[in-house]
Amino acid sequence: MAYEPKIVAFLCNWCSYAGADLAGTSRISYPPNVRAIRVMCSGRVDPAFVITAFETGADGVLVTGCHPGDCHYVSGNLKAEKRMKNVRKLLGLLGLGPERLRLEWVSTSEGGKFAEVVTDFTEQLRKMAPNPLKAEVNPRAPKNTKDVISKAVKKTNVQYCLECGKCSGSCPISKVNDAYSPRRTVERFLLGFGDRVLSGTDLWTCLTCFTCTERCPSDVRYPEFVRACRRLASREVMEELCAHRGIPIALSRIMTNPSIKQERMAWLPNGAEFSQRDDLLYFVGCLPYFDVVFEDFNLELLKIPQSVVKILNKVGIKPAMLSNEKCCGHDLLWTGDLENFERLARTNVAEIKETGATRVVTACPECYRTLKKDYTELLGSLDFEVLHISELLSELIDKGELKYDVKLPMKVVYQDSCRLGRHMGVYEPPRKTIAEIPGIELMEMGRNRENAVCCGVNAWLSCNKYSKAVQIDRLMEAKATGADLLVTACPKCQIHWKCVTSEKLPVNPEEVTMEMRDLSVLVAEAMHLT
Amino acid sequence: MFICHCGINIGGVVNVPEVVKYAMTLPNVVYSEDNLYTCSSEGLSKIKEGIGKYNLNRVIVASCTPRTHEPLFRATCEEAGVNRYLFEMANIREHCSWAHMHEPEKATEKAKDIVRMAVAKARLLKPQEEPEIEVVPSALVIGGGISGMTAALCLADQGFKVYLVEKEPELGGMLRHLHKLYPTMVDASEGLNNIVEALKPNKNIEVWASTVVKQVKGFIGNFDVSVQRKNGETANFRVGTIIVATGADVFEPVGMYGYKKYDNVITQFKLEQLLKGGQLEKPERVVMIQCTGAREEKGRTYCSRICCMTALKNALLVKELYPETDVYILFRDLQTYGREYEEWHRMAQDRGVKFVTYALEKPPEVVAGHDGKLTVDVYHALLGEQVQIESNLLVLSTPLVQHEDAKELSQTLKVPLGPDGFFFEAHVKLRPIDFATDGIFVCGTAHSPKDTAESVSQALGVASRAAIPMAVKRLRTEAITAIVDESLCSGCGTCVKICPYGAIQKDEKGVARVTAVVCKGCGTCGASCPEKAITMRHFTDEQVIAQALAALGRAVA
């Protein structure tokens, strides 16, 4: 048990770094476990630095800054405080222990304080278990590039491309960024110029929304091809293009470690009933984490799983839930990290098996697709059936077991998310579920069902002005239907749209901003469960 | 007088009711009406009705070109008891409404003039008879390739005698040089053998190999054909119908893409022969260039139809022989039409054949590389960049072209060649394998580039077309012929010299006499006779002059 904790410290240049210097100058001893990194201000400390540190094996991270009011840059330290609070929540969820992250104010003259903090922190960490994470951050790319590509070409029908351009004419990104063309990318691979593509940004631009696949006369499954090639593509480029500084994806990676024991059930509402073993398992997804990462959007994301559980309880189901449910791995799969995806898949499937569940329901289309389709492809047929919540609700409505008690007189427009819609063909159950609510008038956007438009970002990649253009266009379309409420079954759609509407918009906000709600939350409302 | 609206084709430009009224003012016009579509059953009934009701003995239909419906209207008149040659058409569509679409008033005035001219002629028309001739129940098939043999066999099996004339020493034509035929990939030689074997014992077919047609005289039902063998032997046949199945040649692209300059540049046809003979040595990389010498801006502007499929077929065969060989196909538009040819494109894509699209404006360039290799520099039209491909075998897909000696044959038979050099049919849509000259038919690549299956269909087709006159044994011939007034003939012999069909000869009295059945009614004799002794039935001097005068608004006598 006697291990020496490794501490990574971020010291701000003006106060805390000088304070640490003073400790040395004053010959005050402290344990040698800390490794300091100088930054200009504690406000510089990106949560991603902290997460990376932990992912790579730091047992503790120390962030020090000037005392509040003394920040050389006015209020950088206050920003740091807020951010680190946030990261602590993530650490808490992950079960790593929020106390592994410390934020202290150390001034230039506080050499003694610095030494004290380090000594105390080291002692504390000695008493805790070492950080189980020791992973390599970057997945290893296979060496046999040509082989991988030619297998992918055959598997995804890329070889049958007719160069008709229908894909680019359908691609929401290509329409606003004509430097990007799925067709040209395919042609380059076919002619042997794939290396250019692997080292460029094109591979990371694809939204994997499947609009091109839906319409391609040669059944070229371009997003699947892109996914296969992402394994071989430049990780540096990817990291540059990954939004939110790669934190959500890092969290997924962290969860692959078998020692991670999360604490992720705090969102459960009072009186919620669930079990360790049941026929039906509710797979929650990463909402507890997104709730923290996207705190500022005030999306009340936890209402989604809360609504689901309330609904299930109301109809007499006490769902099984995994207390250590891992991320389904969707974003890892779609960014080419197959090794880690496989780890998550195997863990989740084994855990679900333990519960004896024969049906798994999820309120996230990405989890839905991943569990139903990608897990099956990887591991063979599963012992359980996978349903989206809307399919279950639709079933319950048909059986007469789900009744709506509240009238909600409003016009609602429904967004078909890519994963639920084009990927998995689920178009009618969500509509049925919504339309049955008394008082609701369900509107349709012109581009609906298989022609619906993606919310503009996938796997946090390439979120840029082009994605914004796609998002604004889609929101305007939704608004133009005259609906009061935009309903989606996908939390990611909501997050991305909230993101764009929180910024300064190039168009009149009136034409774009809409009230948004998740399908499950709406249903819970209509059942008087909120 | 029946004036047609032809929907809006005429009525949309010409004021038809006005023309109807005008017609009534013309001499001898006792009845005039307009129809929406005179050629419809309704229209034809009205003609018959009008003839009966108004006791018409001359009928004019002012509508489209006589080249479409003249036979129909003539037959209708005849059914109503009016000799078919007492019928005249006024072309107020092709010659009027369609050509003057933006000047309706002028078009209407012109329509009136045209109608007036028709009346002027109609008044002078006389009834004519169409003499019947017997049809010899045998056919001449020129060309012993798959088309010729198929036609010959089909006709023979229907009971007709067939003379199959082939200029080469053996039958088979292009099939002798081909390797495998798409889409069934049957061996060309196997297919060829099957049909030659079927042909040999057939008692109705007389094969004349190493033979060419020297002269053809006569007309449908009675063609006099003279042929000559290479060894000088001659023969004469009497046939009722003639089928042209002379095939085509492969274009040699001298001067293009290094052909004949570099050894490793060959035609697709040559590749076919190499594959057939098992003589293709392993090439590292093959580049095929489609549309070499075809679909050009000027000259050979046509698409040769078969080159894309041939290239795909041969590419697949090369891949089968040498799986590591790279094959590139440089093309403009891939002609993979029909029921299953698209699947060949997919098959080629499956086997890793690489496709590069190039544009007419920026054709590939071929330069010599190192070690005898060639570098093909092509602007990839769909990527927008230059692509260099090194190759040690360049295959040029060239079009089929008409034989050099076709011109002679076309003159011998008096059948035309079209602008692309291939034989030109009677009507592109509805009479694709008939010639305008009755009794002569065309099939196979002599008509236009096509593959074996399509040639067989056309060959069977002509077997039906040719069988018709031979099956009914008697035909009515042209009534529009020349006749000499012997009392006026001075025996100068001018007409004899200029008749293109040899239909006029001087008899024992030294006076010109027309063989009506040979005469095609062209009228050149009538125009040249210094004594005005020759009358062209249905196109007499008086009739023609009356039309001219009527055109100029002079009163008709």
Next chain:
Amino acid sequence: MEASKSVLVIGGGIAGMQASLDLASRGLKVYLAERTPSIGGRMAQLDKTFPTMDCSICILAPKMIECFRHPNITLLTYSEVQEVSGSAGNFTVKILKKPRFINEERCTGCGVCAQHCPVEVPNEFDMGIGVRKAIYVPFPQAVPLKYTIDEEHCLKCRLCQRTCLAEAVDLDQKPEVVHLNVGAIVVATGFELFDVQRRSEYGYGKYQNVLISLEFERLLSASGPTGGHLLRLSDGRIPQRIAFIQCVGSRSLKGGVSFCSSACCMYATKEAILIREHEPECEVYIFYNELKVFGKGFQDFVTRAQNYWGVKYVRALPGEVVEDSKTGDLTLWYEDTRENVTKSIKADIVVLCPALVPRAANKEVGVILGLDLDEHGFFKPKDTIFAPVDTKVPGVFVCGYCQSPKDIPESVAQASAAAARAAEVMALSAGKEVY
């Protein structure tokens, strides 16, 4: 041996008619069975034909009339083949003549009945964009020119009966079964159109100004619902830009059929030229993938369309068509593959060129005759290369589009081929020369 001198032709389009005329002209008896009230087939629906720009009905009508008048041809219109037994030289056929509820002997085709009929329904001949009455002839040049009552929509108000001067209406008419004995059978059932609603990205059925080509052809035709005036169905406006989208449902590995319909590039060119003739101010774009110019005169036709008529060819299949619901104007999104740029273009009318597919009813015909069909529904020839019009059943032949995609000249030539084979086989089975 009467049987060996007559032939049944199934399908009264140009192929069926050509085969019938060839056989009849040489003295054989022909029964031409056609399931609609008139022969003529697809060609009757066309305005002009490529590449000659002949008026379609003008060159077709003489053939139709010849079929009608020919003493050797018996037309069995509005009829369907129900049963076939026997073998080459001696087939027994049972044909159901559906009741027209009109006495064909008495009907003069005058049309007074239709003037009085109160029921108006979409006209199949006009692909649903025009109307007809419940008592109707499919088109003005119909052969035979006899009216037919559409049982499904007839109100039995008997106004037609009351106004018919020839007393030709017979509402008690029963279906008639005709028994025939023939020596050979020629199948020429033609094609129908792929359901383009399956390609929902183009909005057919949702957007009023997205039409399929055959509908558009009817719009251009003088005998069509607008009398040949080119205007938009949504607002009657004269279009300023029309876009054609090729390959809708053709050449597809999913969501369509894999084969090339072989006529669409050319007929789109033809329709484009017609547009430029009708409205010189109207721009025309043809969006294509591979331009099929393999036939005689095809390339020159396209060159002329481009250089003389100014038709614009864009090598791109649009990804989608969207509509401005206020104006009905359409926007197409496409990647111009030659210019490497993704862009959009507005159009007043979008014309979709659907795959031309063998009739679904071919399956039934196949069962009745014992024929094999391929996965698309085309009748399988005995040998694609050397016996293209023969089938696995001796004495039964196929020709025209139902054998494989082709245009009019190829259908005509192949129809003659089927006639030749029919005559040949009958001769051989009768043991003597057929003529």
